[in-house]
Amino acid sequence: MQPEDLAEVRQLPLFRNMRQANFTSLMQGASAQSFATGRELIRQGAPADFLHVVVDGSVELHADWQGRTTTMAVVQPVGTFILAACVRDLPYLMSARTLEPSRLLLVPASDLRAIFRTDPEFAVSIVGELAGAFREMARHAKNLKLRxxxxxxxxxxxxxxxxxxxxxxxxxxxxxxxxxxxxxxxxxxxxxxxxxxxxxxxxxxxxxxxxxxxxxxxxxxxxxxxxxGPDPEPMSGGIGLPGPGLPDDCKLPPRR
Amino acid sequence: MQPEDLAEVRQLPLFRNMRQANFTSLMQGASAQSFATGRELIRQGAPADFLHVVVDGSVELHADWQGRTTTMAVVQPVGTFILAACVRDLPYLMSARTLEPSRLLLVPASDLRAIFRTDPEFAVSIVGELAGAFREMARHAKNLKLRxxxxxxxxxxxxxxxxxxxxxxxxxxxxxxxxxxxxxxxxxxxxxxxxxxxxxxxxxxxxxxxxxxxxxxxxxxxxxxxxxGPDPEPMSGGIGLPGPGLPDDCKLPPRR
DNA sequence: GCAGCGTCTTGATATAGATCAAGTAGCATC
DNA sequence: GATGCTACTTGATCTATATCAAGACGCTGC
Structure with missing residues (x-):
């Protein structure tokens, strides 16, 4: 885990205000891993054991039913998924797969749950994050139904x-x-x-x-x-699709 | 505000674990009001000044765009709306209108924000509530897209x-x-x-x-x-539609 | 440079669902 | 009991979107 990655993770609205000792502890219990393109990271229905932080690369969140599939979000750095499942200790509602070679930080959900109960500023950040995620998903549903x-x-x-x-x-x-x-x-x-x-x-x-x-x-x-949208303050959670790039510097990742 | 109503509100998962002094304070700053059928309680785009608690009656949450409208939820006792807008201090994404004569408790959002920063158990309940609301809306979007x-x-x-x-x-x-x-x-x-x-x-x-x-x-x-769904533990937030009644005791409310 | 593969575009066709209209049923008010 | 109103059902028609097929394009690997 590179120090500059830690600094970027620290700057996420979700983690920015938590006590340094707690952030250090959380990161020490986390593991950084690299994954190849097309790798399934989580599967819908599985227990939410980790909060995933995308440090590099790109991850698709998708949902499936009876052979049908739909994209629910694309998460790019530095973004997280799926906070709601982790804090409620419930199964993931979506699956995740890498769209290109990616590096992620896996934060144990049990550590997260233990810490937010004792770190009021962190709990406040989590509240803000979840409220934003709810609002984003509500806007998505409105978009689907009204247009x-x-x-x-x-x-x-x-x-x-x-x-x-x-x-x-x-x-x-x-x-x-x-x-x-x-x-x-x-x-x-x-x-x-x-x-x-x-x-x-x-x-x-x-x-x-x-x-x-x-x-x-x-x-x-x-x-x-x-x-x-968007709402005025940014969130860390990967809900929706990422923003655009500018013409000079942006390409889709190479295949495979 | 009837004492038995307060007891019911107290038993909501959202309020159940907060400190008694804080609950008392929150309720003292709240106001109970009755509304006739068809009354618009909140309008989408308006600032989220109150968390609404439905104590009696029935409320439709709806969203509108370019003359089109869609129902986003029906809230019945004892349920609340819209927590996410209140904690983030952002405009409501949905409007609300009574479907029948209703009594509601209006809890000032500013009081709510002040208290949850100092009451860790309350913050934990809010986290649980918002995570549940996010999950419910995610399931709704999945339903719309996959089926x-x-x-x-x-x-x-x-x-x-x-x-x-x-x-x-x-x-x-x-x-x-x-x-x-x-x-x-x-x-x-x-x-x-x-x-x-x-x-x-x-x-x-x-x-x-x-x-x-x-x-x-x-x-x-x-x-x-x-x-x-549903998720294993109940939530207070009015997301989705209410459950059914049994054949012997259930009628829609009279018109007007 | 070529072959293979995946994404995207275009064409033809089918269908799920919307729109518009009219009739029925049930409830509230007078 | 009659009238008016709203919710719901049914019919006819239209349209947005899906499905299936085929071809074009671009990228990667050899």
Missing amino acids: SSRERIACYLLKQSQLAGSVDRFVLKVEKRLVASYLGMTPENLSRALKGLEADGVSIKGQTVTITDLARLRAACPPDILID | SSRERIACYLLKQSQLAGSVDRFVLKVEKRLVASYLGMTPENLSRALKGLEADGVSIKGQTVTITDLARLRAACPPDILID
Whole structure:
């Protein structure tokens, strides 16, 4: 575990305010591990033994039922999963798999539960984190129920643009099939919708998105902070999809 | 505020373990109010000034966008809303309206935030509550994404039966149009799906549901605890729909 | 440079669910 | 008892999206 990794983990809102002795203790009981692409890290239904912290790489959270699967989030550094299962000591509701070679820190859930009962500042951070995670998932459910798939895509792109600093050209950091799955549609449907949105102010080439007419796009599919977020303060938990990259420095990870 | 109401509120998992002095203080700063049917209690986007506790009656949580609306939960006694917005001091993501004459306790969110920082047991309860709320909303999103509307209805009825003690005849405590909206479909679609499910082991007359062939219904639409829940320990927060009533004692509230 | 593989796009078709309309049933009020 | 209103059911039609298939593109490994 590199010292600079520890410093980044320490800076997460979840851990930032806990007592140093407690943070040191938690990290000493944790283990850092590297995983290859495609590795299943946790399986839905399994006991929540560890809080996972993604230090490097990319992890997909997905859920499955009767052979069907859906992407629930993509977690990138430095993000965590799944806090709620750990604090309640209940089975994971989602599975996790690496999308590329990744390094993670595995924090024993039992250590976490022991410490937060004695560290009031840590408990406050956990409360903030869980409230944020609930809100993010509530916005996701609202998005699914209130909007058509074309509206979800358009608003997703508008939010990515905003997260990138209201630029009009940015790069998606997640494969389109995962964006489609997260937004509750098939890749074919995403592709067709993107094609149709070219008339409404957005064009896509590979992972690069260009907003060609922001006002028109916003008029066609009005974004709403109560659905699209984000909340004012950041969270550590990996809920939703990661923000965009800028055109010069961003590529999807190599395959395999 | 009746003493027996206070006792019931005290018994909620959220409040059960907090220090008596703190509970007393919180309740002294709260106000009890009665509202007629159809009254809007909170509006999405408004600051979260109060944690609401439903002491009597029934409240619908709904979300709206561009003239569209969807039911996110129905809260009945004794249940609360919306803890996450209160602890993060952020705007409500949902609106609330009474479905019938109701009595609620309004607990100032600022009091709540002040107390939980100094009452570790209360903070632990809040952590448990928020984790449970997150899990419930995650299961809702999974249900919406992984299942067809017919599967969602069938699994909803199987869960209601289980909550009623695995009886084969029970009464829905929520109007069908709200069940439909919560499950992400139109009332017409719910009606047609229920008609179609008669061949798979369930029949409905008004609000009364009879499971006529449990094995067949379970085979047709396999329930899954990772989607349908519930988690082992109850929560106070009003997420989802309320459980069923038994045939002898349950009616929807009178209109107006 | 080529073969293999996975992602993405495009076309054709099927279907789940929405929309619109009309009728029925039940409840509350007068 | 009659009237009005709302929830619900049923019918007809439309549409958004899924499914299946095939081809294009780009990347990796040899």
